[in-house]
Amino acid sequence: MRKLVTLSTFIFLFFKLSAQYKHDSIPLKSGYLHFYTKGTGAPLVLLQGGPGFSSYYMRAIADSLPGYQCILIDYEGTGRSQYRKPDTGWVNPDKVVADIEKVRQKLGIGSWTVIGHSYGTHFGLSYAIQYPQHVRQIILVSSIGTDNRFQRYSNDNAMMRLTDQDMTTVGNIGADTSLNAVDKEFKMQAIFLKSYFFDKKKITSFLSSIPVLEKTIFFSNDFFNAYFDQPGFWKWDIATKAYALQKKVNIIQGRQDFLNDGTQEIMNLRLADSKITYIERSGHFPWVERPTVFFPLLRSLLK
Numbered sequence: 001m002r003k004l005v006t007l008s009t010f011i012f013l014f015f016k017l018s019a020q021y022k023h024d025s026i027p028l029k030s031g032y033l034h035f036y037t038k039g040t041g042a043p044l045v046l047l048q049g050g051p052g053f054s055s056y057y058m059r060a061i062a063d064s065l066p067g068y069q070c071i072l073i074d075y076e077g078t079g080r081s082q083y084r085k086p087d088t089g090w091v092n093p094d095k096v097v098a099d100i101e102k103v104r105q106k107l108g109i110g111s112w113t114v115i116g117h118s119y120g121t122h123f124g125l126s127y128a129i130q131y132p133q134h135v136r137q138i139i140l141v142s143s144i145g146t147d148n149r150f151q152r153y154s155n156d157n158a159m160m161r162l163t164d165q166d167m168t169t170v171g172n173i174g175a176d177t178s179l180n181a182v183d184k185e186f187k188m189q190a191i192f193l194k195s196y197f198f199d200k201k202k203i204t205s206f207l208s209s210i211p212v213l214e215k216t217i218f219f220s221n222d223f224f225n226a227y228f229d230q231p232g233f234w235k236w237d238i239a240t241k242a243y244a245l246q247k248k249v250n251i252i253q254g255r256q257d258f259l260n261d262g263t264q265e266i267m268n269l270r271l272a273d274s275k276i277t278y279i280e281r282s283g284h285f286p287w288v289e290r291p292t293v294f295f296p297l298l299r300s301l302l303k
Helices: 002-018 056-062 093-107 119-130 151-159 164-175 181-195 202-208 221-229 239-243 263-270 291-302
Strands: 022-027 032-038 042-047 068-074 112-117 135-141 248-254 273-279
Touching: 022 093, 032 093, 042 056, 042 093, 042 119, 056 068, 056 112, 068 093, 093 119, 112 119, 119 135, 119 239, 135 291, 151 181, 164 181, 181 202, 239 263, 248 263, 248 291, 263 273, 273 291
Parallel strands: 042 068, 042 112, 112 135, 135 248, 248 273
Antiparallel strands: 022 032, 032 068
16 A cells, blocks of 8 residues: 555656646657747757757756746657657758757747757757857757767767776676666666766766656667768768857856867857856766756856
8 A cells, every 4th residue: 555655646746747847749740749848938948968868857957947938849759759760861960950940930939048968059059050040048068069079989988987897787787687678778877877977876866857657758769879870970060150150158067077078168269159167076967966056057147
């Protein structure tokens, strides 16, 4: 009985929290493009990374911003917008930008602030390049620059932060036939995320914040693989167009983010109106590791 009560309480709380978000969708040729809105006020679109994550993990940022209309999007092929199998024929940055613009048009928003995290910073900059008239300002959290060249060494940088014991544990998880696919994925993520966090103790709370009902759609490996396999992946470079943007850009980086490689400083110097702020003792998810620093900083940038 106690387990039943606990489960009922969890489901009640999940739907109560979810109810704060208005869920809507836009018809596509194959299925629907799902998105969520929360609150009223100046509109902000929050763009997740991966590439392949659902928008869910960005809710922690949206929840910290009362007085704003926050918009989160499950790009086609991710989250709840998984109706056709992702492939290299259509998974690319321009398709993500097109999805973002569909949502803006659906909501009738004239202009909004674009907040991107990780690969969402690529999507945010690309959107601003294509639709500058609809962008007030840009906030890049854990920026990865203006091209994909960092991927040539990022995996090595991540792996060097893992121990032999970590990799043994990953192997044991993969061989454990008692685990279902979702539990196996999240247990492995708990190991791999050690590269992304300065404070490893925060990994558990980050993963446990994802409700059971969201875990099956939290990450799309098919989208991830198609994105990296697209023919133009290594040639993709928006530097020239990004540096020509006449928009205010704020860059927020965790000081200990393993993806910091100097391109963030170059961007800050070359963008027309830019400021970079480092959050100390933080990796790739600064709002998880240093919320008392990150959230006041973000709110100050939005004023």
